[in-house]
Amino acid sequence: xxxxxxxxxxxxxxxxxxxxxxxxxxxxxxxxxxxxxxxxxxxxxxxxxxxxxxxxxxxxxxxxxxxxxxxxxxxxxxxxxxxxxxxxxxxxxxxxxxxxxxxxxxxxxxxxxxxxx
Numbered sequence: 001x002x003x004x005x006x007x008x009x010x011x012x013x014x015x016x017x018x019x020x021x022x023x024x025x026x027x028x029x030x031x032x033x034x035x036x037x038x039x040x041x042x043x044x045x046x047x048x049x050x051x052x053x054x055x056x057x058x059x060x061x062x063x064x065x066x067x068x069x070x071x072x073x074x075x076x077x078x079x080x081x082x083x084x085x086x087x088x089x090x091x092x093x094x095x096x097x098x099x100x101x102x103x104x105x106x107x108x109x110x111x112x113x114x115x116x117x
Contacts, residue, residue, distance in 0.1 A: 050114070058106050065098045 024043075025036035073091035077083045 054107075054110050057110075058103065061102055061106060062099050065102060066095055069095045069098060 025039045028034040028039045029036050070091050073087045073094070077087040079086070
């Protein structure tokens with residue numbers, strides 16, 4: 001499965017590949033003294049294609065939550081600049097909690113639909 005992920009990354013545009021290279025490797029190297037080559041090879045062994053697909057399938061739901069909640073709080077803002085600050089804070093907190101809850105239920109649904117993956 002790791003070969004599929006490597007093949008998928010190899011097909012990405014150069015800018016996207018560079019973005020993917022800026023991941024947890026520098027942190028593990030600097031903070032925990034784990035070589036980045038070991039981090040990458042281990043990550044590619046552990047992360048399987050179903051994990052990758054599950055993450056991709058959840059993304060539209062998270063985007064919808066961000067858009068809907070953000071628009072709701074933005075359109076109902078009153079009170080000038082103080083109201084904008086309050087709405088922004090309430091929106092970020094609500095979105096964060098909603099994404100955690102949605103992630104829980106989407107993961108449960110995925111486990112029910114594909115139990116042996």
